[in-house]
Amino acid sequence: MAIKVGDPVPEGTLTRMGKQGPEPVTTDALFKGRKVVFFAVPGAFTPTCAIKHLPGYQRDADAIRNGGVDAIACMAVNDVFVMDAWAQSAGAGDDVLMLADGNGDYAAALGLSWDLSGLGLGTRSQRFSMIVDDGVVTHLNVEPPGEFGISASDKILEQLR
Secondary structure (H helix, E strand, O other): OOOOOOOEOOOOEEEEEEOOEEEEEEHHHHHOOOEEEEEEEOOOOOHHHHHHHHHHHHHOHHHHHHOOOOEEEEEEOOOHHHHHHHHHHHOOOOOOEEEEOOOOHHHHHHOOEEEOHHHOOOEEEOOEEEEEEOOEEEEEEEOOOOOOOOOOHHHHHHHHO
8 A cells, every 4th residue: 555645654774875885774764853855766867857856856955945844855766876876967965865775665665666567677666755744744746657747846845835
């Protein structure tokens, strides 16, 4: 069953690239006592993700943080090295925390996996965004397959008002 507004986020561990290499990031560390904008893309470097989705959150990072948000995090079912290369290529810097869900375990725990095996991509995350306040989902925007719009940064800005 897919996560919904009012649900606590499931426990899990994602990975980020740290100064000394890959570092685990628990969902408790990410969400507990914080307001976080968390969005997911089907894959790093894929066209919509790289041209529209991530750049929107980079562009609007200051405005999102001014809405009381402590962190903005992007997740994809890619390995940590790919997510790091994408972060560097996109110039994500400190604006967006880039998190790898290497085996798709967290996307599955959220109930937001997407089987793209027919395209040779395996199981990925659906495209979505959410606002999580102290571990509880307050807003959730899941895109219909192949679409982009309701999970964009401008929608999150509206929801933060």
